[in-house]
Amino acid sequence: MAEKSYRDAIREALQEEMARDERVLILGEEVGVWGGSYAVTRGLYDVFGARRVIDTPIAEAEFIGAAVGMAMGGLRPVAELMTINFSLIAIDQIVNNAAKIHYMFGGQVKVPLVIRMPAGWGQLGATHSQTFEGWFAHVPGLIVAMPGTPYDAKGMLKSAIRSDNPVVFIEHARLYGMKGEVPDGEYTLPFGVSDVKRTGKDVTIVTWSRMLQVSLAAAETLSKEGIECEVIDLRTLRPLDLAPVYASVEKTHRVLVVEEDWTTLGMGAEIAARIAHDRFDQLDAPVERLGQTEVPVPYAKNLEALMFPDEPRVAETVRKLIG
């Protein structure tokens, strides 16, 4: 199987789906001539031209709204928000239009729309270092995907493009360069199916996106100490599949949720509440959560480094959970 980067896997999905279906087109800020601010769409303009790779003004609410209208009108647009931070400008279009139109008009209208948005950080300061997946996962009518490997990113993006539903597809800027096995052939991955990325018997780590990689690294370290972690990648946050988590809890009886977002009112809180409700009798300890420090992200490199769960912190939390 070929090794490909997360970025290339996403680009391959875009290119294959555009080649497969004339109704698929890309729009967003600098997605065309520039090739995308994170170079994800690089080269697609040369292949498909300005008709299908459309540079928009810096007007997020409006081009996301237009993408909703395109989807209603029979196209399958893939809109790219330059970063997830700018989704706040477009939140009304995503929540009030994309998510609700199918339901509030009694099923008459479909919105087959994908909104891609990279999350991430890297001395970008408070306004450009956010993830927000919990905000979107809160909304019925949206599918929220947040893949943590190149393989998942390609298969899930192809499913997103073929879906008749609005899909918020959150990529991670710090995963773009990461390589992993991606087959050349055609494959798609369904939404709402979590994946056990590592099996273990002592602790269940529930995570997604970049924190998957951090958690897997911590699990390797812990394995050398004789602690075996089961690492479960949710992959989609809405719909949320906790069945593999529940199966794992019955084996390990201890859970750590690792997220990159703020923990207060976030995905981890939801997951912890569900496990506590549905598998109360199986728990030997309260569900532990590890997330971002509860402040806006600072610029200074040393402070920023303290913001997010890292391998040592995940490992340390697991040790405490067992001890």
Next chain:
Amino acid sequence: MTIDKGEGVEWYRKMVLIRRFEERAEAAYGEGLIGGFLHLYIGEEAIAVGAMAALAPDDDVLTHYRDHGYLLARGIDPRPVMAELFGRATGVSKGKGGSMHMAVVREHLWGGYAIVGGHVPLAAGMAFANRYLGNPRVVACFMGEGATNIGTFYAGLNLAAVWKVPLVAIVENNHYAMGSPVERVSAVRDIYRKACAFDMPGVQVDGNDVLAVRGAVRERVEAARAGGGPQLIEAVTYRFRGHSMGDPQRYRTKDEVEAAKEKDPIPRWRSVLLDGGIATGAELDGIDAAVEAEVAEAVRFATESPAPEASEIDRDVLVAEGADHG
């Protein structure tokens, strides 16, 4: 301009239908049969009727929260429209949309949108889709003058102009955004002049004159269909009722409203038909009576229709995955 008798009488019938329909809705709201907000279109009927007369039956239409009139103007059966107001399963949106979210997609009515100006980008995108797919359809996007002060109006029309897509924006200037008069909230009072921001044609028309509206919209629709890009029409009118049913109307005087009613589009058009010898009083009286009966039937239908089944509550949140997407 000569007026075709069939058309002229039909416009009268539709305007009277919208008026009587909304008066009955007003009464039903008072009786507690309609919930939530109810924004009446009374006084503005000539715009919906004139515009629909200018649009092809399959041109796409997006509207705002004051949306009942457009459905009736396009010829939708008043019964499911009233049933939607009553929140019944037989309503146009199966009782899930209510007054502000009425859609009949098979008739290319893509719904009422209740966040002011938020539907302008949708209309631009749909016009893009039409051109991309080679459909000759124009998209008409109705909004109030209040919507022309929000960003989605500007950047949405900017997109349409950059893309040069067949979008006709029809702004109904009824002078009040809720209770805020246009001169207090808009730096430019003549809304049609805002078209200059997009280098697109902008025209103003008397929105109480159904024939004038039809003419202005027809011109703009033809221009858009011929590849002339987006167009802006300001139809000047007046809202006879409050913003919604709960509006105490402290922002205007009774005298102002009474003066505006002298330009009521319905008696005005009736006079045109009578004075021009196009229709007789007896013919028009007959239409009035038939409309009364049709609206009474709509109320009966809505009253007797069932509420949505409880099982509808989580239906149509998402489209089932795995269908054949071609």
